[in-house]
Amino acid sequence: MDALETLRRLMPPTCESGTSVDWARLSESWGKEFPDDYRQFIEMYGAGTIENFLVVVKPGPKGESPEQETGVMFNETATAEYLWTDARRSPELADVAPELIAWGGDESADLLCWDASDDDPGRWPVLVYNRGKALWSRYDCGMVEFLVRILRADFDERPLSDLSLWGKESATFLTSSEEERRLKAGLDPWTGEPDSYAGMYGD
Numbered sequence: 001m002d003a004l005e006t007l008r009r010l011m012p013p014t015c016e017s018g019t020s021v022d023w024a025r026l027s028e029s030w031g032k033e034f035p036d037d038y039r040q041f042i043e044m045y046g047a048g049t050i051e052n053f054l055v056v057v058k059p060g061p062k063g064e065s066p067e068q069e070t071g072v073m074f075n076e077t078a079t080a081e082y083l084w085t086d087a088r089r090s091p092e093l094a095d096v097a098p099e100l101i102a103w104g105g106d107e108s109a110d111l112l113c114w115d116a117s118d119d120d121p122g123r124w125p126v127l128v129y130n131r132g133k134a135l136w137s138r139y140d141c142g143m144v145e146f147l148v149r150i151l152r153a154d155f156d157e158r159p160l161s162d163l164s165l166w167g168k169e170s171a172t173f174l175t176s177s178e179e180e181r182r183l184k185a186g187l188d189p190w191t192g193e194p195d196s197y198a199g200m201y202g203d
Helices: 003-010 023-030 036-044 069-086 143-151 176-184
Strands: 048-050 054-056 100-106 111-115 126-130 135-139 173-175
Touching (some): 003 036, 003 143, 036 143, 069 100, 069 126, 111 143, 173 176
Antiparallel strands (some): 054 100, 126 135
């Protein structure tokens, strides 16, 4: 069973992806093809949030305006580049000069990136900035496998600052549009239970 199918079992999609990506434009902008597992994740799930904690950002071209939704990837990458120069690194990163591209972040202000230095995107490791430790670490797996291993608590040490996803086994992923739809229906988006405050969500 490949990592994406394992993730689908741990985190069944709740709706259509709804995330349209011009992959050719994206690759031209960054000067890189993007990993297949990431492309498949976006096609299956879309951009959105896992358990109201970890955000997988919408793929966006390099240099987009920060006011645009697709600019989040570029902005988070710029933040990661700044933090790289200003934070501690685990021993395996001591002499590394990565090409960072951010693909996610969480409520603890951790950042999740690739080191996109390799010409083969299938070999890009995940680099995590753990805000709680102010430390960069490398994980030699793809983005989807990384999420699977977080949900299964399958690393020697917890990569993220918070326990919210660690060993959860069963998780919910919502796109922003699905989260909004549930709120407007008067539901807590993450439990599905009626929420008298949720119905007050405005347009």
